[in-house]
Amino acid sequence: MRVMAIDYGDARTGVAVSDAAGLLAGYTAVIRGRNPERVAEELAGIARERQAEELVMGFPRNMDGTEGPRAQLCRDFAALVEEKAGMPVRLWDERRTTIEAHQILHASGKRMKAHKKNVDAVAASLILEGYLAWRARNP
Numbered sequence: 001m002r003v004m005a006i007d008y009g010d011a012r013t014g015v016a017v018s019d020a021a022g023l024l025a026g027y028t029a030v031i032r033g034r035n036p037e038r039v040a041e042e043l044a045g046i047a048r049e050r051q052a053e054e055l056v057m058g059f060p061r062n063m064d065g066t067e068g069p070r071a072q073l074c075r076d077f078a079a080l081v082e083e084k085a086g087m088p089v090r091l092w093d094e095r096r097t098t099i100e101a102h103q104i105l106h107a108s109g110k111r112m113k114a115h116k117k118n119v120d121a122v123a124a125s126l127i128l129e130g131y132l133a134w135r136a137r138n139p
Helices: 036-049 071-083 096-109 110-139
Strands: 003-007 012-018 025-032 054-059 088-091
Touching: 003 036, 012 036, 012 096, 012 110, 025 036, 025 110, 036 071, 054 071, 054 110, 071 088, 088 110
Parallel strands: 003 054, 054 088
Antiparallel strands: 003 012, 012 025
8 A cells, every 4th residue: 555645844845655565665755835725736646646545744743742833734734635635644743753854864965955955855754654664563
């Protein structure tokens, strides 16, 4: 089962799609845009094009597990994506994914300025990998 992960942001939204078996992260992309309607439509298009059967979106939580300040914004955007894609969006704890994405890019030798272009796609991949690992343990 192909799974698509979303790392929603104000200016850039990262996307990662698994392989057909739902085991590994494969395709990644970054959607640039501030209009939630347009971004949701692009996500729905990618989901159709890549034949995603399940959608998972990073959900902001504080380190103590409480909901972060952007929680309602993410819920609203998830509802918009559900409407455009015609399938439910599972909200997934994204604590530390952006920090880890920056660390991965830094370790690969990327300069901080170059991180901006890729960090959202890397964060989406981390969300996807975490979700796929959880799903493998909880069939």
